[in-house]
Amino acid sequence: MTDLQERAVPVSTAGDPRPPRVRVPAPLRSIVKHTGLSLLALIMLYPVIWMVVSSLRPNNEIFRSPGIVLDSLQVANYSDGWNALAAPFGHYLLNSAIVVLACIIGNLVSCSMAAYAFARLDFTGKKLFFATMLGTIMLPIHVIIVPQYILFSQLGWVNTFLPLIVPKLLATDAFFVFLMVQFIRGLPRELDEAARIDGAGHPRIFLRVILPLMLPALATTTIFTFIWTWNDFFSQLIYLTDPEMYTVPVALRSFVDSTVATSWGSMFAMSVVSLLPVFLAFLIGQRYLIKGIATTGIK
Amino acid sequence: MSALEKFQRLGTTRSGPRRKRDNKAAYLFLLPWFAGLTVITAGPVVASFVLGFTDYNLIQAPxxxxxENVNRMLSDERLHRALGVTFLYVFVSVPLQLAAALGxxxxxxxxxxGLAFYRSAFYLPSLLGSSVAIAVLWRQIFGAEGLLNQVLDVVGITGRGWISDPDTALSTLIVLNVWTFGAPxxxxxxxxxxxxxMYYEAAAVDGANRWTQFRRITLPLLSPIIFFNLVLQIIHAFQSFTQAFVVSGGTGGPSDSTLFYTLYLYQRGFNNFDMGYASALAWLLLLIIAAFTAVNFWAAKRWVFYDD
Amino acid sequence: MHAGTTRRSVLSLAVGTAAAAALAACGDSGGDASDEISTDPVTLRFTWWGSDARHKRTQQVIDLFTKAHPNVTVKGEFKEWNGYWDSLATTVAANDAPDIIQMDELYLSSYAERGALLDLGTATKHLSTADFDAGALETGKVGGKQYAIPTGLAAYAIVANTDLLAEYKIALPDDSTWTWDDLKNLGAQVSRASGGKVHGIQSWGFDTGGVNIWARQAGATLYGDNGDVAIPPAVLAGFWQYLLDLAKQGIAPPPSVTVERAGAALDQSGSATNTAAFGTWWNTQLPSVAEASGQNLKLLRLPGEKAAAPAAYYKPSMFWSVSARSKHPAEAALLVNFLANTAEAGDILLTDRGVPANTKVRAAITPKLTAGDQAAAEYLAALKVGPPPRVTPKGASGIEAILKRHSEAVLFERQTPRQAAAAFIKELQAEIDAA
Structure with a gap:
C-alpha cells in the first residue's frame, strides 16, 4: 500500500486549493486524524481481512477457529476452487468481463446523451419524460423479471449476454442518467454559451465541452457499472441458463447450497479472486475521480 | 437556411428573450433512451401493472x-409489518449513511x-456487494461468537446474537448499510x-474560515449532488433487498424483524406462487416511493442550487 | 407526434407480453412420452440444485448417458437452492422450462397440480419403476399420478457426538427405548458437565421433519389426506413447549444462538462445531456433519418411538421429474431412467441425492460407500418406519418459513406455544386455501 500513498499525494495536493488551518499545531492534528482514520479503516476492513484469512484456512477450521490469526496455510483452496466447477474459474471471470465491459460502454454513451438532453435542452414533454425515467427505477425487479423474461425469450435472447447488455445500451439505467444530469447542471452555463458563440452546435458542445468536464461523473459511472454488473446476481442467474455462460456471481453461488456441505475454503478463495478485478478497477478509476474541474484548471 | 445554420440555431437556448425549444436535438440525444423505454422497459412495466389485478401463480394463465389484491393488502398483517420495518430502515439508515459518506x-x-489508501479502504466493503460471503462475514462480526461480542467480553459485557435477536437484527442491517457508504x-x-x-481562493482572500467556506461554498455548490444522493438512497433503501435476503437467508427473520418490503414481495411472488399479489404490492411500493421523491423534488426548490 | 406513437407501442407491447404469458401458460408439448426414441439430434435441458461436488458427479453421469446416446445432447443447468426455485418459476412461466427437473417434496404438488409436470405413468415404455419400493414410489404421486421418481430416501435422526459424551462420562442411551424426557436429562447432564461450553442439545423446529415425527408420535399428522392442515393445536403447542423448555433450562443454547445457527450453513451448526452433544439431522447429512466436526458421531433413532406404530418415515430426499411442456418427453424419460435405474449412474452418484430409492442400485453401491455413508445407509435399513406422510399440498411450499418464524417467536417468548400453534395453523391453512 505504500506505493499507493506515494502516488496519491502529489495528485491530491496539487489539486487542493484550500489553505491549511492554523489554530491547532499541524503535527498533532495530523496524528489524531490519522489514528482516527486508521482505526476506522481497520473496522471497515476487518470482514474483508477475515475473508482473505479464511480463504487460506482448511475447510473445517474456518468456523472453528475464531479471529484472523492464521496458524496453517491452505493455498490449495485456490487451485481447488479454480477447478471446482464445470469450467475453470477463469472462464467465468472472462464471461463477467465481457458483460461488464459492454455494460460500461453502453452506460457511458447512452446515459450521457440522455443526461445532456435533460440537463441542457428545453423540449416538449421534458418534465413528463424525466418523471417517467425516474419512475422506471421505482419498481422492484422481482415483478419485472417474469414479463421481461417472456419478452427476451420471444426474442430468442435467453442464454445470451444480450438481456444483460442491450438494456444498458439503451439508457435504461436511470440512476446514471440522473447522476449525470446533476453533474451537468452543476457545470457553469457560461462554458456552453462561450462555445455557442464560437458557433458550436449541440453535438459539439456535448462532445467537446460537457464530456471532458464531467470526467468525475463518467469515472463514477464506470466504477459503479463495473461493480454493480460484476456483483449483479439475480438477472444473471435468470437469463444465463447454460453453465458455459455463467458469470462470476452465479458461479460463486454454485459453491454454496444450504442443504449440503459447502467447500467454504474454495468459495472464499474464489471470492477473493473475484474481488481483485473490481478492486483494481476502483484503484484505477479513482484517479480519474479526483481529476475534476478543480484540477483541470478551468475557471 | 443551410443545414448548418439550422443546427446552430437549435443550440441558442438562452439567446432570445423567450427560450426556444430544442425538440429536434433533444429527441436525437434521447433516442437510445426512448428505444429502451418502449422496447425493453414499457412492456414489462405495463404487464406488471395489469398482473396486479389478477390472480397469477406463474404456471397457469393469470x-x-x-x-381483490387491494382488499388483501388492507388485512395483510405481514404487509403492515413489512411497511413498518421498511420505513424505520429508510428513516434511520439513509441519513446515517449520507452523513458518513459526506463527512x-x-x-x-x-x-x-495516504489519501488513496483510505479511500480504497473505505470503499472496499462496498465492492463485496451481494456476495454470498457477506452473510458469513456479517455473522463473524455480529454473531453470538462474533468480533463485537469478543470485544464486549473484554470490557465485561455479555453480548448476544445480534443478528438473530429480533430486537437487534434490523439494527445490524442498518449498520451493514452504513458500512457500505462507499458508493455515495x-x-x-x-x-x-x-x-x-477559484471560489475557495476568493473566500480565503476574504478571510472566511473553513466552516464558513463549507456553508457558503461547498454546501450550495454540492447541493445537486447531495440531492441526487438523497433521492437515490431513499429509493434504494425502500427497495432494499439483497442484504436482508443474504443475511436472513431470504426469510426476513428472526420473527419478521428484517422483513423488508421487497423481501416480502419476493416471498409472495416466488415462494408462494402469488405473482398477481406481488405485482400489486410492487405498484403500491412505486406509489410510496414516487410520493417521497415528489416531496423531495418539491423541497429541493428551496435548497438545491443549480448554475442554470 | 412522438408521444402518440410511444403510447401506442407501449400498449401493444404490454398486450403482447400479457398474451405471451397466457400463451406460455397453456403451451403444449411437442411430443408424446410413449414415442420411439428419436435418432435425430435432440437437445435436453437438465436442471438441478446443489453444490460443486454434486455438479461434478452429475456431469459425469450426463457424459456416460450421451456416450450411449450420441444423438442426444444434454445441457446441465445447476443452481444453488434459492436461485434454483426463482429460476425454475420464471422459466416455467415463460414456457421455457428445462426438460428434466430435479424436484423437491415441498414444491412437487405446487408444480404438478398446476400442470407443469409430465405424468411419468405415460412414459413407462422408457422409464421403469420396477425396482423401486412401493412406499417410496408413493411419495412421488400427486392425485394418483406418478409425477416424480424419488432419487433417494432419508430419515430423521438424532446425531450424537460420542466423543463429547465420553469426555463428560455420559453413557450412550439405548435408542430403541429412550423417551423425550431421557433426551432432555442427558442433555442437561452435558450442559452441566461442560460448564456451558458445550450444550446438551442443538434445538430444532426449523424443518418439517421434527414436526412431522412429533405429530405422528401423537397419532396425528401434519396434513390430512384432503390436503388441509390436520395437526391438533395442543400437539403442536407441546412440540414448541418442549423446545422452549430446552432453551430455558440451558439444555439448548440461548434462542439467539439457536436461531443464528439454524440460519447458517451446516458447517456452523452445533453438531458440526462440537458445541452440542445431540442434534437432529437427516441421516444422509451425517457424512457432511462428521467431516466438519472431525469427531465421532453416531446416528440414533428419535426418542419416543413405539415399535407397534413407528412415527419415523422415509422422506424422499429429492425427485426426478419431467416438464409437461418438454418437446422430447420420451428422451427425457430415458435420461431419468438412466439416472434412476442403472448401476453406472448409481456408482457415480452414490448417496449424493440420498440413499438410492431403487433397491437394486442401493444394494449394488453399498459396498462402495465411505464409512460415513455406510452408517447412514445402515441406519436407514434398520429403521422401522410407518407409511410416508402426505405430500406437501399445493400452496404450502412455504411451510418451512412459516414454521421457522413461529419457532423464533416461541423461543424469544413473543408468543406462547399455544398462541404460536393457533397462528401457525391459521396461516398455513390460509396459504393452502388461497392456492
Whole structure:
C-alpha cells in the first residue's frame, strides 16, 4: 500500500486549493486524524481481512477457529476452487468481463446523451419524460423479471449476454442518467454559451465541452457499472441458463447450497479472486475521480 | 437556411428573450433512451401493472380478480409489518449513511497523506456487494461468537446474537448499510472535485474560515449532488433487498424483524406462487416511493442550487 | 407526434407480453412420452440444485448417458437452492422450462397440480419403476399420478457426538427405548458437565421433519389426506413447549444462538462445531456433519418411538421429474431412467441425492460407500418406519418459513406455544386455501 500513498499525494495536493488551518499545531492534528482514520479503516476492513484469512484456512477450521490469526496455510483452496466447477474459474471471470465491459460502454454513451438532453435542452414533454425515467427505477425487479423474461425469450435472447447488455445500451439505467444530469447542471452555463458563440452546435458542445468536464461523473459511472454488473446476481442467474455462460456471481453461488456441505475454503478463495478485478478497477478509476474541474484548471 | 445554420440555431437556448425549444436535438440525444423505454422497459412495466389485478401463480394463465389484491393488502398483517420495518430502515439508515459518506468525502478530499489508501479502504466493503460471503462475514462480526461480542467480553459485557435477536437484527442491517457508504462517498468526492478552486481562493482572500467556506461554498455548490444522493438512497433503501435476503437467508427473520418490503414481495411472488399479489404490492411500493421523491423534488426548490 | 406513437407501442407491447404469458401458460408439448426414441439430434435441458461436488458427479453421469446416446445432447443447468426455485418459476412461466427437473417434496404438488409436470405413468415404455419400493414410489404421486421418481430416501435422526459424551462420562442411551424426557436429562447432564461450553442439545423446529415425527408420535399428522392442515393445536403447542423448555433450562443454547445457527450453513451448526452433544439431522447429512466436526458421531433413532406404530418415515430426499411442456418427453424419460435405474449412474452418484430409492442400485453401491455413508445407509435399513406422510399440498411450499418464524417467536417468548400453534395453523391453512 505504500506505493499507493506515494502516488496519491502529489495528485491530491496539487489539486487542493484550500489553505491549511492554523489554530491547532499541524503535527498533532495530523496524528489524531490519522489514528482516527486508521482505526476506522481497520473496522471497515476487518470482514474483508477475515475473508482473505479464511480463504487460506482448511475447510473445517474456518468456523472453528475464531479471529484472523492464521496458524496453517491452505493455498490449495485456490487451485481447488479454480477447478471446482464445470469450467475453470477463469472462464467465468472472462464471461463477467465481457458483460461488464459492454455494460460500461453502453452506460457511458447512452446515459450521457440522455443526461445532456435533460440537463441542457428545453423540449416538449421534458418534465413528463424525466418523471417517467425516474419512475422506471421505482419498481422492484422481482415483478419485472417474469414479463421481461417472456419478452427476451420471444426474442430468442435467453442464454445470451444480450438481456444483460442491450438494456444498458439503451439508457435504461436511470440512476446514471440522473447522476449525470446533476453533474451537468452543476457545470457553469457560461462554458456552453462561450462555445455557442464560437458557433458550436449541440453535438459539439456535448462532445467537446460537457464530456471532458464531467470526467468525475463518467469515472463514477464506470466504477459503479463495473461493480454493480460484476456483483449483479439475480438477472444473471435468470437469463444465463447454460453453465458455459455463467458469470462470476452465479458461479460463486454454485459453491454454496444450504442443504449440503459447502467447500467454504474454495468459495472464499474464489471470492477473493473475484474481488481483485473490481478492486483494481476502483484503484484505477479513482484517479480519474479526483481529476475534476478543480484540477483541470478551468475557471 | 443551410443545414448548418439550422443546427446552430437549435443550440441558442438562452439567446432570445423567450427560450426556444430544442425538440429536434433533444429527441436525437434521447433516442437510445426512448428505444429502451418502449422496447425493453414499457412492456414489462405495463404487464406488471395489469398482473396486479389478477390472480397469477406463474404456471397457469393469470385470471382477473378486480380489486381483490387491494382488499388483501388492507388485512395483510405481514404487509403492515413489512411497511413498518421498511420505513424505520429508510428513516434511520439513509441519513446515517449520507452523513458518513459526506463527512468522509470532505475529509478525504483534502491533501492528506495516504489519501488513496483510505479511500480504497473505505470503499472496499462496498465492492463485496451481494456476495454470498457477506452473510458469513456479517455473522463473524455480529454473531453470538462474533468480533463485537469478543470485544464486549473484554470490557465485561455479555453480548448476544445480534443478528438473530429480533430486537437487534434490523439494527445490524442498518449498520451493514452504513458500512457500505462507499458508493455515495465516491459520488460526493466526484462532486467536490467539480467545485471550481477559484471560489475557495476568493473566500480565503476574504478571510472566511473553513466552516464558513463549507456553508457558503461547498454546501450550495454540492447541493445537486447531495440531492441526487438523497433521492437515490431513499429509493434504494425502500427497495432494499439483497442484504436482508443474504443475511436472513431470504426469510426476513428472526420473527419478521428484517422483513423488508421487497423481501416480502419476493416471498409472495416466488415462494408462494402469488405473482398477481406481488405485482400489486410492487405498484403500491412505486406509489410510496414516487410520493417521497415528489416531496423531495418539491423541497429541493428551496435548497438545491443549480448554475442554470 | 412522438408521444402518440410511444403510447401506442407501449400498449401493444404490454398486450403482447400479457398474451405471451397466457400463451406460455397453456403451451403444449411437442411430443408424446410413449414415442420411439428419436435418432435425430435432440437437445435436453437438465436442471438441478446443489453444490460443486454434486455438479461434478452429475456431469459425469450426463457424459456416460450421451456416450450411449450420441444423438442426444444434454445441457446441465445447476443452481444453488434459492436461485434454483426463482429460476425454475420464471422459466416455467415463460414456457421455457428445462426438460428434466430435479424436484423437491415441498414444491412437487405446487408444480404438478398446476400442470407443469409430465405424468411419468405415460412414459413407462422408457422409464421403469420396477425396482423401486412401493412406499417410496408413493411419495412421488400427486392425485394418483406418478409425477416424480424419488432419487433417494432419508430419515430423521438424532446425531450424537460420542466423543463429547465420553469426555463428560455420559453413557450412550439405548435408542430403541429412550423417551423425550431421557433426551432432555442427558442433555442437561452435558450442559452441566461442560460448564456451558458445550450444550446438551442443538434445538430444532426449523424443518418439517421434527414436526412431522412429533405429530405422528401423537397419532396425528401434519396434513390430512384432503390436503388441509390436520395437526391438533395442543400437539403442536407441546412440540414448541418442549423446545422452549430446552432453551430455558440451558439444555439448548440461548434462542439467539439457536436461531443464528439454524440460519447458517451446516458447517456452523452445533453438531458440526462440537458445541452440542445431540442434534437432529437427516441421516444422509451425517457424512457432511462428521467431516466438519472431525469427531465421532453416531446416528440414533428419535426418542419416543413405539415399535407397534413407528412415527419415523422415509422422506424422499429429492425427485426426478419431467416438464409437461418438454418437446422430447420420451428422451427425457430415458435420461431419468438412466439416472434412476442403472448401476453406472448409481456408482457415480452414490448417496449424493440420498440413499438410492431403487433397491437394486442401493444394494449394488453399498459396498462402495465411505464409512460415513455406510452408517447412514445402515441406519436407514434398520429403521422401522410407518407409511410416508402426505405430500406437501399445493400452496404450502412455504411451510418451512412459516414454521421457522413461529419457532423464533416461541423461543424469544413473543408468543406462547399455544398462541404460536393457533397462528401457525391459521396461516398455513390460509396459504393452502388461497392456492
Amino acid at each position: 385470471e382477473f380478480n378486480g380489486l 468522509l468525502a470532505m475529509l478525504l478530499d483534502r491533501g492528506l497523506r 462517498m465516491v459520488i460526493f468526492l466526484a462532486g467536490l472535485r467539480q467545485i471550481p478552486a
